[in-house]
Amino acid sequence: MNRYISKLSYSALLLMFAGSMTFVSCDDDDDDNDGADPVVTYFRTTHAEQADSMITAASLGQMIAIIGENLNNVKEISFNDQKAKLSTAYITENSIIVTVPNAVPGEITNKMYITAKNGNVIPVDFTASIPAPVISSMDCEYVADGETAYINGNYFVKTSEADVEVFFPGNVKAEIDEKKSTASRLAVKVPEGAVSGALTVKTNFGTSVSSLYFRDDRNMMLDFETPFNGWGKHTTNTEESLFNTYVHFYDPTTLKGWNEHATLLYSVATEGTTYTPEIDDTKNYALKFECRVNNQWSLVSLYIRFFESGEAAGNNAEYSPAYCWEPWATGTYGPTEWRTITIPISEFHYTSTGTDAKKTHDVHNIGGIFMFVRGGTGTDTETEQEVDMDIDNIRIVPID
Numbered sequence: 179m180n181r182y183i184s185k186l187s188y189s190a191l192l193l194m195f196a197g198s199m200t201f202v203s204c205d206d207d208d209d210d211n212d213g214a215d216p217v218v219t220y221f222r223t224t225h226a227e228q229a230d231s232m233i234t235a236a237s238l239g240q241m242i243a244i245i246g247e248n249l250n251n252v253k254e255i256s257f258n259d260q261k262a263k264l265s266t267a268y269i270t271e272n273s274i275i276v277t278v279p280n281a282v283p284g285e286i287t288n289k290m291y292i293t294a295k296n297g298n299v300i301p302v303d304f305t306a307s308i309p310a311p312v313i314s315s316m317d318c319e320y321v322a323d324g325e326t327a328y329i330n331g332n333y334f335v336k337t338s339e340a341d342v343e344v345f346f347p348g349n350v351k352a353e354i355d356e357k358k359s360t361a362s363r364l365a366v367k368v369p370e371g372a373v374s375g376a377l378t379v380k381t382n383f384g385t386s387v388s389s390l391y392f393r394d395d396r397n398m399m400l401d402f403e404t405p406f407n408g409w410g411k412h413t414t415n416t417e418e419s420l421f422n423t424y425v426h427f428y429d430p431t432t433l434k435g436w437n438e439h440a441t442l443l444y445s446v447a448t449e450g451t452t453y454t455p456e457i458d459d460t461k462n463y464a465l466k467f468e469c470r471v472n473n474q475w476s477l478v479s480l481y482i483r484f485f486e487s488g489e490a491a492g493n494n495a496e497y498s499p500a501y502c503w504e505p506w507a508t509g510t511y512g513p514t515e516w517r518t519i520t521i522p523i524s525e526f527h528y529t530s531t532g533t534d535a536k537k538t539h540d541v542h543n544i545g546g547i548f549m550f551v552r553g554g555t556g557t558d559t560e561t562e563q564e565v566d567m568d569i570d571n572i573r574i575v576p577i578d
Contacts (some may be wrong), residue, residue: 310384
């Protein structure tokens, strides 16, 4: 979740506490106003250049100043139904500096609720503005018509005025499974006849269009439907596929080093041809593919690298920088359903031994891609791991 909490400058603090304000402990029982209800006069931002501007709303995560009387008698503050964190260092008799909670409220009332030390709750009109929805990823970008797709992000907020709406390419509205959906995750039924393109999510707070594409076919290297120049003892299957054909890596005893059963070497360098994706700046792109891991994965890595047209396709350190995918590095991985895997091109900066190559690959002139399962990055001892995974739709796409 993005946070928008601005840092409070020293000059802003001086402005907040100007006018001969003195710090008063919230637990000072001898204070003359102890027991009196807090009174809010107005709100303002904590930016020095806007210190004279009053506000009636703030974004989630924004720091604000509450100005009034008896504010050292405040025990608790909530925005809608979300409790804010208070610091006695930022509380005086006449001001409180507080950050609007980042969490999406379960119930939107457009009020701040101040609980006094005497137990009284004082509602004050104030709007914690919810941003437009944010679409960050999909569990899997390739989902068949009629099946459930999961969209991840934030601020998928339903109100009494408007539901959350999801539209697939062509402005085709999707059905949302509300029981499986939250403010950060939507479960939607893929409409019949859905095509490739961006998704749109609409709420009462705005409309957002995804940078990712559903069924992304841009800069497709391998969809395994079209015959390709390949090498290795991998197989191609259609059973329980995303759409049709995918590549299957399987070997019961993969050791460190070369393994033909779990190797895919794809070359487009036949008769001088090259795969040339439409790419402006390499750092703005990522390698994407769909992967299904069919067993528990806790050792070995999937070694991936590109090679230029005409370049030898070995895996030695002097060749183009590589990436070793190890999703189990933070814990055992799999088995999984089909998932979309995203690896920024900027991450391709390793040698075959796992050391930093101190350079990345320029993907403007690709001769192919090399993928094989090998021992963990940089390990010298042999490791044994059953490999059972499926891969489909290898492509290079924008990540912004």
